[in-house]
Amino acid sequence: MKRIQGWGNKETDYPVPEPARDYLEKVVGKPLHLNNIPIKDLLKKVPDAQLPAHSLILTESEDRLRHARGQSLNDWVDICDGLVDTFPDGVAYPKSNEDVRELIKYASKNQVNLVPYGGGSSVVGHLTPPGEGLPTLSVDLKHLNQLRELNEESLEATFGAGVSGPQLEEQLKKRGYILGHFPQSWEYSTLGGWIVTRSVGQQSYHYGRIEPLFVSGHTETPSGPLILPRVPKSAAGPDLRHILLGSEARLGILTSATMRIRRLPAEEHFYAAFFPDFEIGAQAVREIAQAELQLSMLRLSDAMETETTFQLSGEEKLVNLAKKGLRLFGQGNDRCMLIYGLTGDHATNQLADRQLAHIVRSHHGIMVKFYLGEAWMEKRFLTPYLRNTLWNLGYALDTLETALPWDKIKETRKDVLNAIEHGLEDENEPVLVFSHISHIYTNGGSLYITYLYRRAQDPHQTLERWKKIKTSASKTIVAHGGTITHQHGVGIDHKDYLAAEKGALGMQMIKDLINNVDPEQIMNAGKLIDIN
Ligand SMILES: Cc1cc2nc3c(=O)[nH]c(=O)nc-3n(C[C@H](O)[C@H](O)[C@H](O)COP(=O)(O)OP(=O)(O)OC[C@H]3O[C@@H](n4cnc5c(N)ncnc54)[C@H](O)[C@@H]3O)c2cc1C
Structure with missing residues (x-):
């Protein structure tokens, strides 16, 4: 049962x-004991x-609470500390394209904001009902979880977009195949969520991000279905796949997707170096x-992450x-741990391992071929549970x-870490x-930063600390x-920074696109970009 x-x-x-x-008490101080x-x-x-009644819509409080937030820190404070003040007005669990189409028609007719719900693992506020404007209907896609077609000749598989990581790989594994998309949220996140948020799996170095894996798909939009062709590559103008990728539900609801798959690898190993x-x-x-x-x-951890990993092990x-x-x-004490993975046939893995060892040693590195790599692999989807324990500790x-x-x-890493470490200095609060x-x-490469601070007695202050x-x-990034x-x-949390990356014309192009497909703004309003 999901928490x-x-x-x-x-x-x-x-x-x-x-x-x-x-160790944590020494670094950030004794935590307060707080209850959810x-x-x-x-x-x-x-x-x-x-919401006007509809046979596909449930309005029970627990369904609505379960779909009210995702996993951002803001979401946690809302749900664990009770600051939550907006809820979807109902939840629908469609079982087909037709159901989804019907829900979009209903939303247009009754002026309802639709928020598709995959695994609920968003960490940037994608799922929060706006709280003003139209009432919100959460559309949970969990029933669209089947392998619909496996094309062994072209190495492609079509799935319902609500399929979760484990459900997807289990269905492929039985037939000898793998998608290989393993975000740390894999246990719950879904194919549709991965595509519309451009997610990246831990073994992206071999399997690629979600973008190159996404071949085609079926999206129900307020302007009708958008069906992408199943072609390996195309020079026919802009690639519409890239318009859906990262669209964060502003264009419609992806109901199925055809993905590039691979044969199961002969072997896989994870090792460490320092x-x-x-x-x-x-x-x-x-x-x-x-x-x-x-x-x-x-994955190269800095000295503090290496030490914290040791301490928490x-x-x-x-x-x-x-x-x-x-x-x-x-x-x-400045030692840094590298975890690396080898996935493929024996000869290729051996060659890559030898080449890597050569580079590691030429940089005064030490190879560690036992325990650490495999331990990381075994715990990789368990580590997020640490956040629960730490939260409960304060x-x-x-x-x-x-x-x-x-x-x-x-340079960026130095400045961002510095900004975070001193982010609560005005309160004399240390940050790890x-x-x-x-x-x-x-x-x-991508720079991934984790930070930890003490929760405050007043949840508004916990939130204020996070905001600072x-x-x-x-801003430093x-x-x-x-x-x-x-x-x-982007969701809500990164919206203010989008213009810096896209520029004024780019922002206008995105707005025009959304306005054209969804002129009434019934799709996940308020996320990704503000239209008005
Ligand atoms: C512990 C943890 C670890 C994480 N690790 C990673 C990681 O390694 N890599 C990474 O990239 N991300 C990671 N994330 C972030 C998150 O898992 C991803 O953004 C993921 O892609 C979200 O998928 P989801 O199915 O949970 O989508 P949700 O959270 O349910 O929704 C996210 C957005 O997608 C929309 N959406 C969902 N399904 C559809 C659909 N079928 N059609 C249209 N819109 C849809 C929703 O409306 C929402 O706007 C992590 C999150 C957590 C909590």
């Missing part, structure tokens, strides 16, 4: 070991629904990327042993991300911040010319 407050299912927990609690608002009190906040410091590690990672080695992932003895060993090789944790060319990463470079390209940090980090988002999308 209402926090991430994931109710049955899974990720405990924070005692020494790690001490009881669910029954949240349910009492759900107001009467403002570098004396982040700068040296980043040079090595750039060299690895530019040598175009056949890897499936590269709960493997105190092993960590002490590893640290001792690394010191013998001259790697002290800490708010959030992430933000950007992508930059190699020549800008060092760390980062990694992942999703590596020959010309740059987020604003100062976002934009000032350095970084993208405001490499993978999470």
Whole structure:
């Protein structure tokens, strides 16, 4: 059963070991013990629904509460601390294209704002009902989860857009195939959500981001169905796939998508390496990327992330042993961990591993072929549960991300981390911040930043702290010319920074497009861009 407050299912927990609690207390201070608002009190906040009745629409309070927010920090404060004040007026669970078309017709006739709901894992406010203007209907696509066609000759598979990560891979695996899209939210996020937010999976280095995997699809829009052709590539003008990718539900509801798939890899391994410091590690990672080695992932943690990972692992003895060993090789407190993945046939993996080892060693790196890589792999979808435990202990944790060319990463990282670390200085509140470079390209990489601070007694203050940090980090990213988002999308939280990236003409083009397809603005109003 999915949690209402926090991430994931109710049955899974990720405990924070005692020494790690001490470590956090040392870095950010003793947390306050705060309780979440009881669910029954949240349910009492759900107001009467403002929707004309329809056989496809449910208006029960629990359905509406469950679809009220996603997973942004703002969302967490709303749902866990009880600040939530807007709810969808109803929830529909369509089972076919026809149902979706019917809901769009209903929305147009009755002037209702539609918010498609995939896995609810948005971290930038994509799902929040606007609270003013039209009433909101959440359209949960969970029943559109079937493999509809598998084309083994062209290596393509068509799925209902509401299929979740595990449902999708399970259906493909039975037939010997894989999509290979593994965002950390994989357990719940869906194909439709991935496409319209341009998501990126952890092994994008091998499988690609969602964009190159997306071949064609069926979208129900307020102006009728948009059906993209199933062609491998085309020179027939602008590529409409790229208009749907990142459209964040402003153009319609994607009901199915045909995806490029691969045969299951013969083998897969994850290993670790350590570098004396982040700068040296980043040079090595750039060299690895530019040598175009056949890897499936590269993730270089900075010293603080490496240390925090050690502390949270709960493997105190092993960590002490590893640290001792690394010191013998001259790697002290600035050490940085690289996790890398090999996915493919044995010979290709072996060759890539040898080539990587050569580059690592030429940068004073140490290869660690046991435990760490596999441990990362095993826990990769469990790690988000840590946010629940930390929240309950009294800490708010959030992430933000950007992508930059190699020549800008060092300076930007320094300034963004600095902005976050000192973001709450006016309150004398320390912030723990760390980062990694992942999703590596020959010309740059994404910078992924995690930060943690103490929740306040007053949830408005917890939120105010988040706003201060987020604003100062976002402004710094934009000032350095970084993208405001490499993978999470725009939603509400990044809307103010979109113009810096698109320019005035670009913004107008996006608005005109949305206005043309959805002149009444019944699709996810208020997200991505303000039209008026
Ligand atoms: C713990 C955690 C880890 C994450 N890790 C990653 C990561 O590694 N990489 C990454 O890229 N992102 C990550 N994210 C962010 C999030 O998972 C992605 O943005 C994901 O693509 C959202 O998919 P979803 O199905 O949950 O969409 P939702 O959150 O339900 O919706 C997101 C947006 O898509 C729209 N939408 C959903 N389905 C459709 C559809 N069929 N048609 C039209 N619009 C639709 C919604 O209206 C909304 O605007 C993470 C989030 C969490 C909470």
